[in-house]
Structure formats: structure tokens, C-alpha cells
Amino acid sequence: MLVLENVGKTYPNGVRALDGIGIDVSLGEIVVVVGGSGCGKSTLLRLVSGLDRPSQGAIRLDGTRIIEPHEKIGIVFQEPRLLPWLNVAGNVGFGLEDRPRQERATRVAKQLQRVGLHEKANVWPRELSGGQAQRAALARALVTRPEVLLLDEPFSALDAFTRADLQDHLLDLWADFKPTLVVVTHDVDEAVVLADRILVMRPHPGRVFAEIAADLPRPRDRQSAAFDAVKRRVLNALDRSLERPVAAGEEDVGAHAGAALWW
Amino acid sequence: MSLVTVTVTAEGSAPARQASSDRLARLARPAIGLLLPVGAAILWEIAVRIGLSDGRLLPPPSRLFEEFAELARAGELQRHVVATLTRMAAGFIAGTVAGTVLGAISGYSGLARRLIDPTLQGLRAVPSIAWIPLFILWLGIFETSKVALIAVGVFFPVYLGVMAAILSVDRKIVEVGRVFRLSPTAMVRRILLPAVLPAYVVSLRAGMGLGWMFVIAAEFMGASEGLGYLLIDGQQLGKPAEIVAAIVAFAVLGKLSDAILAAAAAPFLRWEDVVSRD
Numbered sequence: 208m209l210v211l212e213n214v215g216k217t218y219p220n221g222v223r224a225l226d227g228i229g230i231d232v233s234l235g236e237i238v239v240v241v242g243g244s245g246c247g248k249s250t251l252l253r254l255v256s257g258l259d260r261p262s263q264g265a266i267r268l269d270g271t272r273i274i275e276p277h278e279k280i281g282i283v284f285q286e287p288r289l290l291p292w293l294n295v296a297g298n299v300g301f302g303l304e305d306r307p308r309q310e311r312a313t314r315v316a317k318q319l320q321r322v323g324l325h326e327k328a329n330v331w332p333r334e335l336s337g338g339q340a341q342r343a344a345l346a347r348a349l350v351t352r353p354e355v356l357l358l359d360e361p362f363s364a365l366d367a368f369t370r371a372d373l374q375d376h377l378l379d380l381w382a383d384f385k386p387t388l389v390v391v392t393h394d395v396d397e398a399v400v401l402a403d404r405i406l407v408m409r410p411h412p413g414r415v416f417a418e419i420a421a422d423l424p425r426p427r428d429r430q431s432a433a434f435d436a437v438k439r440r441v442l443n444a445l446d447r448s449l450e451r452p453v454a455a456g457e458e459d460v461g462a463h464a465g466a467a468l469w470w
Numbered sequence: 471m472s473l474v475t476v477t478v479t480a481e482g483s484a485p486a487r488q489a490s491s492d493r494l495a496r497l498a499r500p501a502i503g504l505l506l507p508v509g510a511a512i513l514w515e516i517a518v519r520i521g522l523s524d525g526r527l528l529p530p531p532s533r534l535f536e537e538f539a540e541l542a543r544a545g546e547l548q549r550h551v552v553a554t555l556t557r558m559a560a561g562f563i564a565g566t567v568a569g570t571v572l573g574a575i576s577g578y579s580g581l582a583r584r585l586i587d588p589t590l591q592g593l594r595a596v597p598s599i600a601w602i603p604l605f606i607l608w609l610g611i612f613e614t615s616k617v618a619l620i621a622v623g624v625f626f627p628v629y630l631g632v633m634a635a636i637l638s639v640d641r642k643i644v645e646v647g648r649v650f651r652l653s654p655t656a657m658v659r660r661i662l663l664p665a666v667l668p669a670y671v672v673s674l675r676a677g678m679g680l681g682w683m684f685v686i687a688a689e690f691m692g693a694s695e696g697l698g699y700l701l702i703d704g705q706q707l708g709k710p711a712e713i714v715a716a717i718v719a720f721a722v723l724g725k726l727s728d729a730i731l732a733a734a735a736a737p738f739l740r741w742e743d744v745v746s747r748d
Binding site: 256258275276277278281282284286288290291292293294301302304331332333 | 645
């Protein structure tokens with residue numbers, strides 16, 4: 208269970224990136240965070256990953272407070288961030304350095320097979336296409352079997368076909384051992400395809416504005432009316448979160464109304 | 471339909487053509503480099519042979535070969551080359567070690583950088599030949615002062631290269647190491663070292679280039695052997711062939727040592743994404 212308790216982040220220059228974030232994510236749940244730029248959604252992911260520390264509140268995974276990177280939490284960034292001096296297999300096995308050579312080789316091979324890159328094991332990262340590189344990054348994060356996998360706009364740099372392909376692929380991989388997924392995206396289609404639950408954030412400071420359940424059956428038909436209905440609800444919430452000038456009182460109501468759903 | 475056919479044919483034959491032109495390029499590239507010096511040498515030989523010049527101040531290649539043969543027969547060539555190479559190696563190693571250590575410290579720690587970098591930059595601004603009198607007073611006229619001067623020459627490019635390389639390591643790549651909870655030593659070994667290696671090799675090659683400049687300066691300051699001594703000797707005794715022979719020896723040794731360094735580093739840098747290799 209991943210728990211965020213009243214998490215806030217204020218940068219040294221005084222910018223309040225996040226304020227009063229309270230979220231519970233149960234094991235195996237897929238939570239997608241959407242919001243306009245500058246709403247702090249990437250900051251939120253960095254806090255959960257332990258790369259940055261919150262300035263208020265606490266983040267706990269199964270009761271352990273997260274203040275630095277944790278072995279049960281993996282992250283995939285917007286860019287693949289493969290190490291250019293390691294071949295694909297070396298990159299995927301990067302987090303398994305402390306395991307016996309034989310075990311590492313088997314697990315890497317299996318994971319590469321799983322993401323469809325088994326033929327690219329000995330290739331340098333620069334020789335991969337954008338989609339392949341991101342799949343290698345996914346494999347690197349999944350091979351250690353994290354309990355929580357964070358994805359920060361993982362497919363936003365890819366073309367539409369590759370993106371849809373990788374979204375389906377991610378769900379397929381998720382089904383292997385059902386880790387908790389927290390995905391940040393600005394692509395509403397992506398949110399509705401992936402999510403059990405969608406959190407809409409609003410900026411200045413970043414807060415959770417609305418929570419929308421996406422309890423459609425899987426696999427999801429991107430063309431269906433039900434899909435469209437959820438998508439419309441997300442888009443409406445996004446519009447309201449960005450356009451409506453919110454008075455101080457209303458802002459609180461919004462945040463608390465959202466919070467009330469989880470507490 | 472015809473368009474498809476054309477495309478397929480072109481794709482089919484492209485790799486073969488690519489491979490053969492690659493082979494040709496690999497053979498032709500060094501040959502092209504030799505064209506200029508060999509051509510000039512032949513022209514000069516002809517000019518001297520047909521009496522356009524007496525070739526006294528600039529001996530023709532045939533005279534040069536005789537000079538080399540003579541020096542080699544007497545064992546002089548080997549003695550001077552070994553003397554120069556030994557100094558060069560000692561100075562290069564000393565300068566590289568010092569430059570690497572201080573460069574790494576300056577690159578790694580902002581405090582250390584603010585503390586030592588301004589001083590080192592100030593020292594770098596001193597023309598290196600200016601150290602000679604001081605080194606002779608401090609270290610004597612024998613090997614130590616020469617090695618020290620070469621080390622100074624090698625030090626600065628290596629120091630600057632290492633520091634700049636560490637400072638320019640991508641924060642995003644370092645974060646990958648943090649996500650996998652690497653210890654500080656593992657972070658250095660698995661992220662920082664490989665990341666700085668390409669720039670490090672460049673700075674070593676630059677350092678070696680300067681080292682070759684300084685070895686001559688060092689040997690000018692009173693040596694009894696070495697290629698630099700040969701230059702002075704040739705000047706004082708009016709033997710241009712000896713001077714040119716020493717210069718040619720420097721050119722060959724410098725190019726050779728650089729090629730060896732580049733070749734030694736190449737296996738570690740195969741991953742580099744570069745437009746062209748040589």
C-alpha cells in the first residue's frame with residue numbers, strides 16, 4: 208500500500224509546487240495523474256520515487272517512510288535514460304548487479320523476451336528506435352520486480368502508433384505480476400486506457416482537483432461510447448481545473464471534496 | 471509496381487556497395503595522408519638531383535636516410551630515442567596522475583573547485599618555458615627537472631579535461647544510478663567513470679601533444695642525450711641533416727604515440743555515437 212499523507216513540496220526559491228496531497232494507492236492499482244503543465248505532477252512522482260524529499264507530509268510504502276530511492280519502487284522517465292556505454296542486456300540488468308551472473312542472465316533474457324527485444328540484447332542503445340529504447344527502459348525497471356512502478360510521461364516522446372502499442376504492452380506487462388502503477392501523463396486517451404483511477408491536478412500550487420474512476424472492462428476499446436464518456440469527464444475536470452478562476456474558499460472545497468473520497 | 475521493384479533492388483544492393491566502399495576507404499585513408507609528405511620529399515629529391523638546389527641547408531631524403539642509417543649504426547639513434555621516450559613517459563605519467571586526481575577533486579566538489587581552481591588557472595597562464603630556470607635551481611640540471619617540466623605540460627590539459635568532463639556528466643544519468651541505489655563507489659565505477667571516459671581520452675591525447683612540445687624544451691635546457699640534444703648538437707656543429715633527422719623522429723614518435731593511445735582507448739569507446747571514425 209502506497210500512502211501519501213498531506214504531501215507538499217516548496218522549492219528553495221519559494222515556489223510551492225505541491226500542497227496538501229493525500230492519496231492512498233492499493234497494491235496492484237493503476238493510478239493515472241493528469242493535469243496541465245506546471246501542476247506538479249512530475250514533482251509528485253519524483254517525491255514518491257525518493258529522488259526528491261517532500262517539504263511537508265510523508266510518503267509511506269507498506270509503512271516505510273520514503274525519503275530516498277527504495278528497492279521496491281521503480282521509475283521510468285520521459286526519456287529512456289539508457290546508459291550509452293552498456294548494451295541493451297547490460298542496461299536491462301543494471302539493477303541486478305548484486306545477483307549471481309547466471310540468475311542475472313536468465314532474468315534479463317526473460318524480460319527482454321517479454322518486451323520483444325530479445326534480438327537486440329547485444330545492441331548499443333543508440334541503435335534502438337525511440338519505442339524500442341523506451342521498451343528497454345521499461346524492461347530495466349520491471350526486471351527487479353518492483354512493488355510500485357512510477358512512469359513519468361513515459362510515451363509522450365513517441366509517435367501515436369508506437370504510443371498506443373506501448374500502452375497496450377504496458378498493461379500486458381503489468382499483468383505479469385501486477386505491481387502498483389502510478390502514471391503521469393498529459394494524454395487523456397492514455398489516462399483512460401490505463402487507469403483504474405484518474406487524478407486530475409491543478410496548478411499553483413499543485414493539488415488534486417478531482418478524482419475519476421475508470422472502471423471500464425479490460426481490454427478497453429478506444430472507440431467505445433463508455434470510453435468516450437470517461438474521457439469527457441476527465442476533459443471537463445481538466446477544463447474546470449485550468450480555466451475557472453477559483454476563489455480561495457472554493458479551492459478548499461474542491462481539495463477537501465476530493466480528499467473526502469479517499470479518507 | 472515498378473517503383474516497388476526499384477526500391478527493393480536498391481535496398482538489396484546497398485549493403486554490398488557500402489561494404490566494398492568501406493574497405494576502400496579504410497585502405498585509402500592512411501594512403502591519402504602520406505601523399506603530401508612523400509610527394510614533397512620526392513619533389514625535393516628531384517630538385518636537388520637536377521641541381522636546382524645544393525640541398526645543404528635542407529638535405530634531400532636520400533641524405534636524410536644516410537643520416538638515419540649512420541646514427542642507427544653507431545647506436546646513437548636508439549640512445550637518443552630511448553632517452554627522450556623515457557623522459558616523456560615519466561613526465562606523461564606524473565602529469566596524468568596529478569591532473570586526473572586534481573581534476574577529479576575539482577570536478578566532484580564545488581568547494582575544492584573554488585579553492586584550487588583559480589590558483590591552477592593562474593599557474594596555467596604562466597608560459598611553461600618560464601619554469602625552466604626555477605626547475606633547474608630546484609631540481610638540478612639532470613632528469614628530475616626535465617621530467618617535472620614535461621609533467622607540467624601534460625598536467626593542465628588533463629586537469630581541465632577531467633574537471634570539465636565530470637561537471638558535464640548528465641544529471642539524468644546520475645539519477646538512474648540513484649534510483650538503483652548505487653553506493654558512492656558504485657556510482658563512480660558504474661556511472662561517472664564510463665561517462666567521463668571519452669572526454670578523458672581526448673584530454674590525455676591533448677596532454678601527450680603538449681608533453682612532446684615540452685620534452686624538447688626540457689632537452690634544450692642542457693641534456694647530453696635525447697632528440698632535443700640532437701637538435702642543438704646539429705645546430706652547433708652545422709649539421710642540418712642531423713636536425714632534420716631529429717625533427718622527423720619527433721614527428722614519427724608523436725604520431726605513433728598518439729595512435730597507440732587512441733587505439734588503446736578505442737575498445738572502451740565503441741558505444742560512442744559519432745558521425746565519423748578514424
